[in-house]
Each structure stands twice: as structure tokens, then as C-alpha cells.
Amino acid sequence: MTFNPFKKTPITKMMFFVCMDIILIILSIWISFLIRFDGQIPSQYSPFLLKLCILAIIFIIPMFYFQKLYSFSWSYVSTNEAVSLFKATTASFIFLSIAIYISKYFPNFVNFPRSTIFISYILVFIFCGLIRFAKRIYVSLAGSSKTVKKDRTLIVGAGDAGEQILRNMLSLKSGHYNTVGFVDDNKIKQGVQIHGIKVLGKISDIPEIVIKNQIKQLIIALPSASGKVIQKAVELGKKAGLRKIKIVPPLNEVIGEISLKNLRDVDVSDLLGREPINLDTKEIENLIRGKVVLITGAAGSIGSELSRQVSKFKPADLVILDQDETGIFNISKELQNKLPNLKIHSVVADVIDAQKIQRIFNEFKPNLVLHAAAYKHVPLMEAQPDQAVKNNILGTKTLVEQSLASNVEKLIFISTDKAVNPTSVMGTTKRIGEMICQVYNQRNNTKFISVRFGNVLDSRGSVIPIFRDQIKKRGPVEVTDPEMKRYFMLNSEACLLVMQAGAMGQGGEVFVLDMGKPIKILDLAKDMIRLSGFEPDKDIAIVFTGIRPGEKLFEEILTAEEGILATKNQKIFIAKMKNTQVEVLEKSIKTLEDILHKGSSHQEIKDFLKTIIA
Numbered sequence: 001m002t003f004n005p006f007k008k009t010p011i012t013k014m015m016f017f018v019c020m021d022i023i024l025i026i027l028s029i030w031i032s033f034l035i036r037f038d039g040q041i042p043s044q045y046s047p048f049l050l051k052l053c054i055l056a057i058i059f060i061i062p063m064f065y066f067q068k069l070y071s072f073s074w075s076y077v078s079t080n081e082a083v084s085l086f087k088a089t090t091a092s093f094i095f096l097s098i099a100i101y102i103s104k105y106f107p108n109f110v111n112f113p114r115s116t117i118f119i120s121y122i123l124v125f126i127f128c129g130l131i132r133f134a135k136r137i138y139v140s141l142a143g144s145s146k147t148v149k150k151d152r153t154l155i156v157g158a159g160d161a162g163e164q165i166l167r168n169m170l171s172l173k174s175g176h177y178n179t180v181g182f183v184d185d186n187k188i189k190q191g192v193q194i195h196g197i198k199v200l201g202k203i204s205d206i207p208e209i210v211i212k213n214q215i216k217q218l219i220i221a222l223p224s225a226s227g228k229v230i231q232k233a234v235e236l237g238k239k240a241g242l243r244k245i246k247i248v249p250p251l252n253e254v255i256g257e258i259s260l261k262n263l264r265d266v267d268v269s270d271l272l273g274r275e276p277i278n279l280d281t282k283e284i285e286n287l288i289r290g291k292v293v294l295i296t297g298a299a300g301s302i303g304s305e306l307s308r309q310v311s312k313f314k315p316a317d318l319v320i321l322d323q324d325e326t327g328i329f330n331i332s333k334e335l336q337n338k339l340p341n342l343k344i345h346s347v348v349a350d351v352i353d354a355q356k357i358q359r360i361f362n363e364f365k366p367n368l369v370l371h372a373a374a375y376k377h378v379p380l381m382e383a384q385p386d387q388a389v390k391n392n393i394l395g396t397k398t399l400v401e402q403s404l405a406s407n408v409e410k411l412i413f414i415s416t417d418k419a420v421n422p423t424s425v426m427g428t429t430k431r432i433g434e435m436i437c438q439v440y441n442q443r444n445n446t447k448f449i450s451v452r453f454g455n456v457l458d459s460r461g462s463v464i465p466i467f468r469d470q471i472k473k474r475g476p477v478e479v480t481d482p483e484m485k486r487y488f489m490l491n492s493e494a495c496l497l498v499m500q501a502g503a504m505g506q507g508g509e510v511f512v513l514d515m516g517k518p519i520k521i522l523d524l525a526k527d528m529i530r531l532s533g534f535e536p537d538k539d540i541a542i543v544f545t546g547i548r549p550g551e552k553l554f555e556e557i558l559t560a561e562e563g564i565l566a567t568k569n570q571k572i573f574i575a576k577m578k579n580t581q582v583e584v585l586e587k588s589i590k591t592l593e594d595i596l597h598k599g600s601s602h603q604e605i606k607d608f609l610k611t612i613i614a
Contacts, residue, residue: 014070018061020131025060026053028123032116045113052116056096060124063092069132085129093121151244152214153177154206156233157221158184158192158199161248164258165221166195177260180213185229203233210240217244219263220270224250230270234531243533250490268464268528278569279500281313287368287410287503288313294366295320296351296399297373299327301462302414305491306370307331309499311339319364321347322373351395354402361406369411370502371399374430378418381426382549385605386596392429397436397589404444412502413437415452415510417487424549428609434510435613436589439582447507451498452575454487454513463521467528475540477525480547485518501572510575511567588612 029052033041041049064070067088069081097117153169155162162182169177181200184190189199200209209215218237220230230247237245246263247270293310297303298320304327307320318335322328325348332346345364349356351373374392375381381388396413403411415434418427437448455462470477494513501511526536534540547553565574588611595608 017070017131021061021064021128022057024127024131025056025124028127029053029056029116029120031123032119033113035119036113036116048113052100052120055099056092056120056124059092059096059099060089063088063095064128069128081132082129085125085132089121089125089128093117093124151177151216153179153217153219154200154209154213154215155179155182155197155219155221156184156203156206157225157248158182158186158189158194159221161223161258162221163194165219165248165260165263166197168258168260170195177217180215181209183209203229203236206233206236207240210237210242215240215242217246218242220245220247220266221258223248223258227270230266234266234270238530238533250492266531268524268531278571279496280503280569283503284496284499285313287499288315290314290316291367291409292317292319292364293368293370294360294364295370295372296322297371297414298322298331299324300372301491302495303370303372304331305495306372306498307335309492309495310370311335311342313499315342317343317345317364319345319347319360319366321349321351321360323348323350351399352390354398357398357402358405361402361408365406367409368502369399369403369408370414370498371396371411372414374414374433376416376426378424378426379548381429382424383602385425385602385609388425388429389592389596389605389609392426393432393436393589393592396433400436400440400448403446403448404440407444408446410447410449410502410505410507411437412498412505413448413450414498415450417452417454419452422613425606425609428613431613432585432589432609434577435580435585438508438510438577439580439585441508442582447505449502449505449507450510451501452510452512453489453494453497455489463524464528467525471529471532471534471540476543477529477536477540478543478545479522479525480545481553482520482522482544483553484521484547485553486521487518488524489513497569497571500569501567504567504569504572510577512573512575514571514573585612 029049033045033049037045064085067084069084069088097114100114100117155165162184166179169179179197181198182189182194183201183203183206184199185202190201192199200213206218210218218233220233222230222233234245245266247266248258248262249264288310293315295303295306295310295318298307299322303320303322307318311318320328320331320335328346328348332344335342335344347360349360351357351371373395375388400411413433416427416430418424419431419434420427422428422431434450434452437450440446441448467477497513501509501513505511522542525542529536529540529542536542565576567574588608592605592608592612595605
């Protein structure tokens with residue numbers, strides 16, 4: 001059983017260290033006098049000893065308190081506490097020396113042996129430092145005797161993330177990690193030791209190091225590395241026969257310091273290029289901080305991630321809205337657990353319910369609206385175009401009109417690359433949503449902004465969960481066409497860029513996110529099969545099912561006529577859109593409503609949608 005003298009409360013912990021520091025200060029001063037007088041303290045110096053102890057306690061304890069040396073974690077004590085201890089000890093002994101020097105005019109301090117101050121200073125720093133590092137030293141020594149039972153682990157990346165992961169491992173009383181070494185491609189780091197653990201080589205040396213050191217587990221601590229580097233590390237680890245490979249997620253997915261709880265299994269999203277995103281967080285903070293933010297479609301993949309990202313920038317109130325009650329409940333509980341002080345209002349509602357939307361705006365008075373509610377599944381919307389029109393067009397119009405009536409500062413409309421030269425009902429309805437935001441931007445003070453991007457890897461509508469389920473069943477994995485390509489981006493990255501674009505927008509823009517290079521769906525399927533430990537077309541078959549209704553082999557980001565304008569963010573562009581006539585669009589939407597009310601055929605709805613975007 002591990003000794004823990006202050007398990008109950010922080011006050012108990014603080015009092016323990018205060019008492020220990022007082023004892024160690026007295027002990028340090030007494031030893032300094034013994035050293036100064038060769039083990040025999042003359043009787044005339046006994047008063048000095050007592051007075052110096054009292055004076056040292058008066059100066060040192062408050063200085064330790066102000067340097068937060070009584071509010072640290074004993075298990076996770078680090079060099080930060082060592083630096084704070086040095087500063088506090090140095091400052092307190094400087095003040096102590098000044099006080100003694102001034103007191104030379106008083107008879108009690110005449111002929112005071114001043115060398116004892118310097119000796120005491122060194123001893124206080126050593127003794128008070130040892131008591132603070134005692135638990136980590138004990139855990140390290142106790143843990144080293146149990147390493148046989150732990151997985152021998154190799155960390156890829158000897159940077160800040162790797163150091164934090166190692167420090168977290170060393171602080172554990174028990175666990176499944178026995179870190180053997182690091183690998184890193186930085187030449188300067190070769191042979192360097194971090195917390196006593198050596199950098200054994202480069203990433204290309206993984207197979208050799210794994211065999212030589214009997215490694216059982218690989219941890220990739222490269223949160224800012226490219227997909228190619230991560231893919232190389234994963235492939236070399238698998239080549240060496242490793243089954244356990246964990247990864248530190250991108251930094252935008254981590255709140256606070258990186259620790260073992262952030263580790264997860266390697267996913268296909270880690271292999272598709274994780275170029276760092278440059279954000280003006282101050283600009284995003286100005287958009288969100290202290291504002292009432294309403295997010296529609298908050299139970300969906302994009303809406304829920306927007307809720308997570310927005311919550312980090314401290315809105316005054318966060319209103320999350322969706323017709324999916326279970327999804328709203330889940331994201332609400334998740335946010336409340338992570339951020340208990342955040343004011344969250346969970347609303348179950350449909351964006352096409354104009355009266356309910358009006359009541360919501362009147363009650364919460366949002367300053368910012370992020371409109372992510374939409375039907376996005378292409379084949380389903382081909383079969384049910386009436387529902388796509390109601391949700392994606394009329395629902396957007398309802399929110400836009402209510403935003404104008406409520407003097408909302410900004411509404412950000414989440415669009416899609418399928419709105420470019422649309423061949424599907426879904427893409428067409430999203431394009432009309434962009435047009436609505438453009439024409440209504442000319443009224444009142446509300447700014448309407450659209451942000452257009454492609455597929456997000458971890459969304460519910462993505463091929464990723466479909467492929468994952470098919471692989472679990474040992475195939476076959478179904479790909480529509482060997483030449484099918486799509487743009488992909490991580491959900492968290494897309495949502496951060498949406499907020500950045502919204503912060504930059506002055507109204508009426510259609511922003512386009514740089515999605516990188518398009519990826520073949522066939523290559524994606526093969527990567528996922530390999531990550532699962534199988535070989536494509538050997539262990540798991542890949543079959544081609546043909547293009548579905550409304551789909552294209554390749555989705556464009558822009559039409560040939562549009563072109564783009566650069567912004568200050570290299571990942572965000574503005575599409576140069578042709579002007580939409582307000583009267584024409586309003587008349588078209590009114591006709592569309594009449595067609596729906598008449599119960600017209602699906603083909604009639606599709607035909608009329610084409611005339612609106614022609």
C-alpha cells in the first residue's frame with residue numbers, strides 16, 4: 001500500500017507540506033551551524049540559531065505559498081516545481097540577508113556568522129526539493145521492480161508530446177507501459193536521454209529496435225506530423241510484428257496537457273495528411289466569447305463537433321438544437337461533464353417548425369447562429385426530394401428570416417462541395433441555401449455567411465463507418481467505382497475552419513475550405529483493411545457496386561465560372577459567386593412551397609429545383 005499522508009483534502013495536503021517545510025528549515029539551519037563550527041556550536045551562538053530559524057520561517061513559508069509550492073500534484077511534480085522552489089528559496093534568503101544586515105545595529109546580531117546563511121540556503125533547497133520529489137522517486141523505484149509484467153514500449157517522437165506521455169507513464173503507480181526508448185528523425189535528438197530514457201534511433205530503425213529490445217507496443221506521439229510520416233511509422237511497426245499501436249491525436253482534439261488518456265488506436269484519418277491548421281484564435285474568441293450561440297443540427301456529426309469547439313471559446317450560453325432527442329441528450333451530457341460551468345440549453349425542435357423556431361429565438365435571443373441542420377444522404381434525398389426541400393431550403397429560409405427579425409449578428413450556413421454544379425437533390429438544395437444567405441444578406445444588419453467543404457472523415461454519413469463495419473464482418477468491402485474520388489477533412493479541423501471563416505466574414509460570402517488533394521475511395525478502403533491487420537483482396541475482398549443515383553465520380557469545390565479569392569488564412573478562400581436576383585429567388589421558393597402543398601410527384605420537384613439553379 002502506497003503511503004499518502006494527505007489523501008483526504010487539499011487543506012490536509014497543504015498543512016502536511018507546511019509542517020514538513022518548517023521542520024526542514026529548522027534542520028537546515030541547525031546543520032549549517034554544525035558545519036560552520038565543525039560539529040560544536042559555541043553557546044554564545046545559540047540565540048542566533050533560534051532567531052534565524054524564526055526569521056527564516058517568516059520569510060520562506062509565505063514565499064513558497066506565493067510560488068504555489070503548496071498546490072501542486074505530488075504524483076506529477078516536475079521541473080516547473082523545481083524552478084519555482086529555486087525562485088522562492090533564492091528570493092526568501094535575499095530578503096532574510098537584508099533583514100539580518102539591517103539588524104547589525106541591534107546587539108543580538110553583532111558578530112553573526114553570515115556563512116551559515118549561504119549553507120542554509122543550499123540545504124533548504126535540497127531538503128524541501130527532496131520532500132516534493134519523494135513520491136515520484138518512490139514510484140519510479142517501485143515501478144522499476146515490476147517492469148517484467150508491463151509491455152515494453154517504444155515511443156515515436158521525442159518532442160513535447162513524447163515527453164509528456166513518458167512523464168505520465170513514469171508517474172503511474174501501476175500500468176501497462178515499460179518505456180524502453182524513443183525514435184525520432186531529428187538528428188540533434190539521437191542518443192539524447194529524456195527522463196532517463198534514450199532516443200535509440202530514427203523512425204526507419206523501428207523494425208530493428210523492436211526485435212533487439214523485444215518491444216511489444218508502439219506509441220506514436222507526433223500530433224503535428226504529416227499523414228505520410230505516421231503511415232511510415234505504422235507500416236514499420238506492423239512489419240515488425242507489433243499488434244499494439246497507439247497514437248496521440250492532433251493537438252486540436254486535445255484539451256490541456258497530453259496524457260495517456262488521450263491515446264487511441266490508429267485510424268485511417270491519421271494517414272490522410274494532418275497538416276497543421278493556422279487559426280486566429282483571438283478572432284474566433286471575439287466571435288464567440290460572451291455571446292449566446294445557437295447551433296442547429298447539434299446532434300449530428302458536424303453539429304456536435306461545432307458544439308465541442310464553440311464551447312472552448314466560452315460563450316455566455318450555448319443553445320443546441322436538433323430533432324434527434326437522443327443525440328441532443330448525449331452531446332449535452334458530454335459537454336456538461338467536460339465543462340460544468342458552461343450554460344447549455346438543450347432544445348428538441350425541427351427547423352421547419354417556424355412557430356417553434358420563433359419561440360426559441362424570443363427566449364434565448366442568440367447573437368450567433370451556426371446552421372448545420374440538413375439532410376445530407378445523397379441516395380435517400382434522391383428518393384425523397386420533398387423532405388430535402390423542406391429541411392435544407394425551407395428550414396434554412398425560416399432560420400434566416402427569424403435571424404433578421406431577432407437582429408442576430410451572424411448566421412453561418414454549413415454548405416457542401418456537392419452544391420457545385422449539383423447533380424443531386426441534396427447538392428441542389430444546399431446550393432439554394434447558399435443563394436438564400438446571399439440575397440437576405442442585403443437586408444437589416446444580420447450578416448449571412450456560407451462555408452462550403454467536402455466530406456468529413458468521422459461523420460456518420462461518411463464511408464468510414466460503413467467500411468469499418470464491413471471489415472468487422474470480414475467483407476466484402478463495397479466501393480462504388482474504382483475511380484471515385486472525394487475530398488476529405490477531419491471533423492474537428494473542418495469545424496475550426498468554419499468558425500475562422502465565420503469570424504472573418506463580413507456577410508454575403510461563400511467561403512471554400514481547402515480540403516487538400518482528393519482521395520480515391522478505393523485507396524481509402526485498402527488503407528482501412530491494412531490497418532485492421534488484413535490484406536486487401538487476399539483476406540478481405542473489395543467489390544464494385546456502381547455509382548448510385550445523384551452521385552458523381554468527382555466533386556468540385558468551385559464551378560468553372562466562379563474562381564476564388566484568397567483570404568489571410570491559407571486554408572480558406574472566397575468563391576466569386578454570380579449575383580442572385582432577390583425577386584426571382586423569392587418567387588421560385590414560393591412556387592416550390594406550392595408544389596409541395598399540392599403533393600406533386602418527386603420528378604416535378606426535381607425538375608423545378610433545376611430551374612432555380614439554372
